[in-house]
Amino acid sequence: MKMKAASYLMIMVMLVAVACLFVLKRPDGKPWLSVQSITQSVEHNANELKRQGIDAMDQVKSHTNDLLGDSKPASSSHTQVYRWQDAKGQWHYSDKPNPHGHSQAYQIDESKITVIAAEDTSILAAKAEQEPNNSSSKVVPTALNPAAVQQLMKDTQDVQKLMDERAKKIDEALKENR
Known part of the structure; x- marks a missing residue:
């Protein structure tokens, strides 16, 4: 029981000591400790x-590019992509122009592209078979269904x-708080 009381007393003395730092003034008239100084x-x-994190990430990117032998400069973030239509009316996309005809060239900003791994959509087809009355309202987007892709x-x-x-809104809120 005495150990419990002694521990309690020690904790109280420490709390009072820390609280005093908020009240007691330095020679210049400011408190030794303030919420503003802690926040700053x-x-x-x-x-x-x-x-430091950004610098470390830049170093990792640089080392990765060096290890992979990436020959393009880090500042270049545009990629040339070509598009052409074949005799059957199908569109083709490639990083090389059509060797047998005219191609349309496009510049793609790589920093605005997010690559997501393809998902297995077989579960969607199975679900559509299980719900026949909802299958007409829910169309699974495929390359063969342009309307669903557009939607x-x-x-x-x-x-x-x-x-x-x-x-x-978040940027505006952050600017207001500064």
């Missing part, structure tokens, strides 16, 4: 850690707009 210290340390692209653009608006 935390922000400074967080910014320094962020800078998917429209939905994707709507989500992108929402994400852009959210990012803008």
Whole structure:
């Protein structure tokens, strides 16, 4: 029981000592410790850690490019892509122009492309078979169904707009807090 009381007393003495740092003044009239000074210290340390993290990530990218023998410069983030239509009306895309005819060239900014691994869509087809009355309203987008692909692209653009608006609101909120 005496150990418990002694521990309690030690904790109370430490808390009072820390609280005194918020009340007692330095010779210049400011308290030894303030919430503002703690906040500034935390922000400074967080910014320094962020800078160090970015520097480390840049070094990793540089070393990775060196190891992979990536010959293109790091500042170049545009890729040339070619598109052409064959005699059957199908569109083809390639990193090389059509050797047998005219190709349309496009510049693609690699920094705006997110590559996502292909998913197994067989489960969607099985689900559509299980729900025959909903299969007409829910169309699984495939390369053979251009209307579904167009709807998917429209939905994707709507989500992108929402994400852009959210990012803008967050940026504005952060600017107001500074």
